Amino acid sequence: MDTASRLREQHIETPSWAYGNSGTRFKVFAQQGVPRDPYEKLADAAQVHAFTGVAPTVALHIPWDKVDDYAHLAAHARDHGVAIGAINSNVFQDDDYKLGSVTHPDKAVRRKATDHLLECVEIMDATGSDTLKLWFSDGINYPGQDDLRARQDRLAESLKEVYDRLGDGQRFLLEYKLFEPAFYATDVPDWGTAYAHCLKLGPKAQVVVDTGHHAPGTNIEFIVAFLLREGKLGGFDFNSRFYADDDLMVGAADPFQLFRIMVEVIGGGGYGPHVAFMLDQCHNIEPKIPGQIRSVMNVQEATAKALLLDRHALATAQSEGDVLGANAVLMDAYNTDVRPMLASLRESMGLDPDPMGAYARSGYFEKICADRVGGAQAGWGA
Amino acid sequence: MDTASRLREQHIETPSWAYGNSGTRFKVFAQQGVPRDPYEKLADAAQVHAFTGVAPTVALHIPWDKVDDYAHLAAHARDHGVAIGAINSNVFQDDDYKLGSVTHPDKAVRRKATDHLLECVEIMDATGSDTLKLWFSDGINYPGQDDLRARQDRLAESLKEVYDRLGDGQRFLLEYKLFEPAFYATDVPDWGTAYAHCLKLGPKAQVVVDTGHHAPGTNIEFIVAFLLREGKLGGFDFNSRFYADDDLMVGAADPFQLFRIMVEVIGGGGYGPHVAFMLDQCHNIEPKIPGQIRSVMNVQEATAKALLLDRHALATAQSEGDVLGANAVLMDAYNTDVRPMLASLRESMGLDPDPMGAYARSGYFEKICADRVGGAQAGWGA
Amino acid sequence: MDTASRLREQHIETPSWAYGNSGTRFKVFAQQGVPRDPYEKLADAAQVHAFTGVAPTVALHIPWDKVDDYAHLAAHARDHGVAIGAINSNVFQDDDYKLGSVTHPDKAVRRKATDHLLECVEIMDATGSDTLKLWFSDGINYPGQDDLRARQDRLAESLKEVYDRLGDGQRFLLEYKLFEPAFYATDVPDWGTAYAHCLKLGPKAQVVVDTGHHAPGTNIEFIVAFLLREGKLGGFDFNSRFYADDDLMVGAADPFQLFRIMVEVIGGGGYGPHVAFMLDQCHNIEPKIPGQIRSVMNVQEATAKALLLDRHALATAQSEGDVLGANAVLMDAYNTDVRPMLASLRESMGLDPDPMGAYARSGYFEKICADRVGGAQAGWGA
Amino acid sequence: MDTASRLREQHIETPSWAYGNSGTRFKVFAQQGVPRDPYEKLADAAQVHAFTGVAPTVALHIPWDKVDDYAHLAAHARDHGVAIGAINSNVFQDDDYKLGSVTHPDKAVRRKATDHLLECVEIMDATGSDTLKLWFSDGINYPGQDDLRARQDRLAESLKEVYDRLGDGQRFLLEYKLFEPAFYATDVPDWGTAYAHCLKLGPKAQVVVDTGHHAPGTNIEFIVAFLLREGKLGGFDFNSRFYADDDLMVGAADPFQLFRIMVEVIGGGGYGPHVAFMLDQCHNIEPKIPGQIRSVMNVQEATAKALLLDRHALATAQSEGDVLGANAVLMDAYNTDVRPMLASLRESMGLDPDPMGAYARSGYFEKICADRVGGAQAGWGA
16 A cells, blocks of 8 residues: 555544643643533544544543443534544542552452443443553552552452453553652553563453653663564554653654654554554643644654655665664655645645644634633543 | 751751642542641641651741731741741742743743742741742743743843842742753753852852752762852752652652762751751652651651761771772761661650651641641642 | 571672673773683682672673683682582674674574574583573664564574573573663663563573663562562672663662662562572772672672561551551661671671671782782673 | 855864774774774764765864874874864873872872873864863762762862963863763763853853763753853764763764754854864764764754744744744754755765765775774774
């Protein structure tokens, strides 16, 4: 298939929570026009798809996106031209979870947390979602606070129960994160931990790579290549960071890294529906919808460059031990300006070649600012 | 002076905000018995002093600790056996400060921020505080978002105005921080930036070292030694971290580092009232008052070890180029168990040798849990 | 068993290369009295055991310690009161290995490298060593230089061949390292990669944790606990670091971390002959033999503290969710001064209570300085 | 001046040591055709200039490039179309410097080190070089090994003596580095330290930024902007790194960072002869001359993009607080493919548009491989 066709079939999922307010522990700055319920979030997400053409699904976060009738919510999504994607569980914002959820020393808390995860599978059934994303904030702040190994036992027990509940065609993605909100030890701190758990559980358990969740200096594309080789890469939570889990727009901090990741994804057979491309970002100071549009475009540009890579020339230089030559082949792809190609692609899809401009001119933002007055804005914890 | 006398005169300031609720961006877990106003915070801080004997002052945070009558608040503190310490400004939680405070591109916002700083000097006048602590969350999240150099110009202008407003016997301490809440560039990211600004302003401007605000691998005790040599170390915000600005209890993550810092403080002539020892921590999951007591004890223990260091033997080994010998002298001090010495010291001061146990037995916690029902608990942003 | 008995049975292996010269890329500073062949290295290692009583074996490095008659070398070791421990392979100092060894794009180089590893197994047979340590410097310096995934395939192939050659009672330990000498991607960069390969190979393949080989901020004791839970922790290469792979004396940079590691080792059932405690350090500026003695003592002290931990009290506090209480139990053990206990232990073993002083007084250093004149000093690459 | 003219006047200095062998502490891989003396190094450097047109000077390293007659060496350079640039001192490879050079506890060693620096100024006089680059490997490996503050005093004393020796039109650049070869504390670890020393000395002392010498996460362009604002940025040692001081080709690891640095250089008035652009790299596995050519091209490309930045549009977006808009203006410049523009520029200068290809076709490499047989290859320490 040619590059344009492959780009046309790209599928980047945006997260419902990116449309609500977010911030740091210091302050959440409220923005105008922010959605007040899951329905409005889906409407905003539909805008991103309308202008980019490659963002047809939206991830939900439970309980932030809890509704009485998920079939109704799914129909609402369809009416706006999008579909519901992954279901994200949340076992970190209830008072009971102060010392953990599925790894909590108290069995009753673990039961509650696992029940929430099982409820998320029910929502998958109701919405038709095939993917459950599991992120645990579980961990400890002080050495000695709890037993590292016992927490692994508890984690394994809960994961097993959830795994066994998954239906045909359903899977879960286990997310890892070095730190935050736990500040001494996190129960799933790295890909190795997530991988080991998933391997024991079976094929419906896979690892999701959040690009902001690593120790400084970690080579993320190596992890991507390794997990693809093992058949255990389930998807990405895309964002970017300079320091910790900054949750900036993907590609904003290190576009070359994003390109290298896409090179491994494509080279490793991960470019397709089995590896989910999801955004997971916090637009703390920039407007939400344009922030998502820009992020989708950043992923597209990195993908386009990676697709342009002359892999035959690369393999030849590599096999000859030509260090500079092989690096040059890679850099040639990276240094290419793919924006004209993507503009053409959009036109061929019946879209405006300039999604950011088109959205700005659409009047949508002015409309939601006018309409969405009163009510509580959605946000983390809301 | 002997070690016991020097330890007896130690002065560790606790922060009013440590007694309120705090958390991460993911969740603030409310605790029982948390203060609902500055008066109750001072009462709690007084407990820490009552049981340790070395925490006689309390830092305020404006506007979190804003009251109508500061003289009244100061008297309330005195009634509880403590005094008001440093005044901490806050120019990061107003909606206007989304893109900065004193470095904001909009002059009106800068004016507002500087006015707040000047107001803090007025509160110093009213409370008798001699120290203003300046921390700016200012910075940018994305490359290009604002002009790095122009922001320095704006920062310098505001600092100058505040500096000129300081009275005799007043000073300000400029704090630096690598990142958070800004995620690409912070306007005062490192000690060099703070130092350069303070140097230009004059002797009333000094640098404060927050032990959690550095890049990974930074040698903090080197900075301490260097600033002391330059006469520019104004004090510490003590806490500890494994990853970012975790704000754990001081000494909890790396007690050896805390010891090394104290070695430089004492060796560099920084052990005295001109270098403020302040705690700046977030007790997200542990109880507040015991968390502060434990932190004060950790600083004491590191100080005691540093005071025990045989500096004569150290200097001899150093001058002889005896790498292992010099290191061994230092480690001998560190490896000493100073807890019995500190227990004796407390007894000689009329205190219980076991502050944690004594506080637990005092019934204070049960009392505040019973009394402080209703009202809004204090916390970041409250 | 009581603490003293458990300490008495501790077994810390020193590496033959620690007795030779080492340095940085900038300079190797030669020291007086350095061994000139494997026999002299073993004699030096025997001194460490003579004064500490817990360092009865010595790791060899092939080809640095290549001799014609390994049975003779083993007998020489026994004559000095020590035995030969792990065999360390070296596939990084031959000109052929510029672009890799077992992962090199050229099959002939891979063959040569694998043959070297097989030769090391032969040396195990000849010396009676039961452990082969595999560290690969393999990796690439530039993005695109070689194919990340193809290198994994090559690595797996070579490991399989070596694994199949292992005899009964023999095992290999696969070492991981984040970077250096490769500066973009290392072929075994983290514990997850080593674990995944070992898991596929079988029970004779285990992971070895070099305490200096992690990204900044990595929680090493978590990895230790996790690998023990999986039965895949084969041993340690102990050393310490502030920045990169500094190879300083173990316990010198962060004694608290070393203690936490020992807590997990003991708690996870890893304190015994199946988990090898090996030193891997570079005494660039300090004298070699005292550097090793000090390092052995540092491991002993951390072990003693970890053995003193009141695990029952700890478990109780943990189960009650008592964050400060549980941390305090841990810190009580850490803050104990175990040096008197270790001095007594040494006396009960017929040793001088002060190994450093006893070695200094022994005249051994003066003797080797006088005797070892002429010939080429051993060192990295020699 | 237009972009092409500004690019044409760019001046990138290559280092003599980049043409010799280099490596890691594990191994130096010798390459074919490597120079055997300073004359051959200059000849190789002249090739880089011949094919790029913007590398007219070559930095020397003393004593690696020590010759009897510097006037003769300078004439040799001129004959090859290049000139001698900065003089780099070396006080780290003599056995006396094991514990430091200008900060050594022994006065005699300090004297020797300072004398070497003064000798370098004499070589400046002899060669007409106007810049002395000072890098000190000085530091300590273990806490307590030496007194941090006393070492600053010694450093200041030596720097003062060298500063006073500088003639009219001469300056020195003080380099900082976080770590390596010292592994606990380096005597000039960061820009703040270098800045403070230079500020006291006067206008002939400036800071040089080596792009590989920072802690992880450090925002280098901030430092550049700050030093330019203070008039204290003297130049760059360009290279790139993923982990520590990897000394990879500049722009290879993070081309976006290099672009951001150039944006600050140009915006801060640092694009001109007063801020030296120097390469400082180690071509451990790639060929030397092409490695330098590629590096020069990487700097050119980053400069070209930075020159293309629409600073008017940027300032407008910044002043409006348009986060996404301002970032987009910056990214537009970065995403531009400037290679065609640079090819045209080269043709207008009478050069081949493809320097890498032209060099490869020139036969120079084959010639030096044939000619340079016998003799000792130049390298670090040779």
